Each structure stands twice: as structure tokens, then as C-alpha cells.
Amino acid sequence: MNAPPALRLYYGGTFDPFHLGHLAIARCARDELQVPVRLMPAADPPHRAAPGATAAQRTRMLELAIAGEPGLQLDRRELHRAQRHPGVPSWTVDTLRELRAETSPTQPLALLVGADSLAGLPTWHEWKSLLGLAHFVVADRPGSGLDGPLPPVLAGYLHGAWAQSREELLQHPCGRVWRLRQPLRGESATGIRQAIGRGGNWRALVPAAVADYIVRHGLYGCRDHP
DSSP: OOOOOOOEEEEEEOOTTOOHHHHHHHHHHHHHHTSOEEEEEOSSOTTSSOOSSOHHHHHHHHHHHHTTOTTEEEOOHHHHHHHHSTTOOOOHHHHHHHHHHHSOTTSOEEEEEEHHHHHTGGGSTTGGGGGGTOEEEEEOOTTOOTTSOOOHHHHHHHTTTBOSSTHHHHHSSSOOEEEEOSOOOOOOHHHHHHHHHTTOSOGGGSOHHHHHHHHHHTGGGOOOOO
């Protein structure tokens, strides 16, 4: 009997900037699920304000951060799609449909998201289509609220979808939600941008190569000198 196909795991985000919390999530998912994590920087996030850095800058910071990290890979598909279709929003549902078309109906696909992103799922474009295309692997962090009640519309959508074991992600191509339970870091990109802008202590919150890049390019109102 042939072994089931390996899970393909994708971690999308604005990564504005990519920080040690992002890196902890990617490492945790890689180690717990024993699969590579493909990181996809967003070109045009339609659900939030314009990023503080360009897509090229955010991608370069991500590239610097994961250099030499086994099992962490850069996937530029959303950037390439934005180049092919300028001005068209980069919807997650379109990315998942593209991935599904590239593989097969039986290929297990999963999207790695933070707990705050899961809580905001009803604001995503065509959000009720997402579990029909992929699993969700949810990275918790302190104070995320996953242990409390979810909004009723989201709780109803996720009812019966929570996986009891990692193996369920391999046994089904989509439709399951798996929670990473290791304690993860608590920093946020918003907090880091604010700290940079006010001249606070922020360097210890991002990989050293990312900190150097931010200073060198004066991103997020950085007043430090190279």
C-alpha cells in the first residue's frame, strides 16, 4: 500500500516586519509536523492598512531571516501573481485554489495561521470556502483567547473540524483544524513597528539580519544609524 502524500504546509502573512515570533511559529510547526514550512509574503493585503515596507523589502527581510534555517522555504507566488495582475487583491482563497490546482484533490494542504488570524476569519474574503480547500494549523500565543469561547459564527463554522491528532491532517486533504500547543512568543509586528518609530528597544525582537536591514533602509521611522 502506498504511503499517504506528505502534508504541504504554507505560512502566509504580511511579515511587516518578520520577527522572532514568526520564526518561532515556523520552527514549531516544522518540528511538530515534520514537514517543510513554505513562507508566503503577501503582496497586497486587502484586509488591513498598507504595509510599512514594500513587498520587495518585506520579502528580503524574510529571506534574510530564514537563511540557513532547515525546512523553512520562501514561496513568492503571491508576489508573482500581483505582478501578473496589478491592482488585484491578494486573497488567501485564491492562493489556496491555485495550490489545490497545482496538486490534486487528495493532497493534504494546510495553512499555518496565528490564533488572532483564526479569530478574525469571518472578515476574510470567501472565508467559508477556506476549509474546503485546506486544513488550518493554528499557532497559539499567550493571551490569544483560544481557550475561551469563539465568536458564535466562527464556533459554528469550526464545529467538528478540530483534529484530535496530527495524523488527521494526513488522512484528509482539507477541513481540519490542528492547534500547536507549544508556548510561543508574544511579540507582534504592530508593536515592533511602534517601538521602532518611537526609538524604543526593538532589536531583540527580530532576527539580527532583519534588524540590520531595517536600520540600513530607515524602515518604520527608524532613527538608528547604520
